[in-house]
Amino acid sequence: MLLQRINRSDPEKVFVVVKAGEALKSGRPVCLHFDGTDDGLDAFLANAAEDATTVIGLADADIASGEYGLVQAYGYRSSAVVHANSDLSVDNHAVMAVASALSGYLSLSASLGAQTALAPMFVCAVSASIADTTTTSDTTTAPVFIRCL
Numbered sequence: 001m002l003l004q005r006i007n008r009s010d011p012e013k014v015f016v017v018v019k020a021g022e023a024l025k026s027g028r029p030v031c032l033h034f035d036g037t038d039d040g041l042d043a044f045l046a047n048a049a050e051d052a053t054t055v056i057g058l059a060d061a062d063i064a065s066g067e068y069g070l071v072q073a074y075g076y077r078s079s080a081v082v083h084a085n086s087d088l089s090v091d092n093h094a095v096m097a098v099a100s101a102l103s104g105y106l107s108l109s110a111s112l113g114a115q116t117a118l119a120p121m122f123v124c125a126v127s128a129s130i131a132d133t134t135t136t137s138d139t140t141t142a143p144v145f146i147r148c149l
Contacts, residue, residue, distance in 0.1 A: 013075030
């Protein structure tokens with residue numbers, strides 16, 4: 001893990017170093033597949049339904065298959081790939097969940113005011129309204145707060 005030094009001008013962030021089991025795309029959810037190779041720590045895109053519970057964060061940058069790179073596990077991120085399946089308005093603090101289509105992305109799960117049994121891993125932190133989109137291929141980037149520790 002890489003812990004950013006605390007300072008006033010940049011919010012705290014935590015990164016995990018991973019070895020990519022496939023090409024990882026920036027701003028998309030990453031999970032670990034415990035497959036018995038590389039100490040079971042190969043990182044893959046969270047693009048299947050069973051991957052949603054094993055997400056460790058969002059890829060910080062594109063990482064080629066077989067290469068090492070950073071996955072952001074905690075902190076503010078201004079460029080997560082999201083699908084707005086309903087309107088996301090300013091300061092709605094919506095809970096985002098991992099969707100398993102199109103190489104993985106985040107989509108609205110519930111409003112923060114809704115009762116949930118578990119703390120959300122991703123909370124939308126939009127600074128401008130994002131209108132809902134009609135198909136899952138309509139993704140955009142939006143700021144989120146990551147809590148995957």
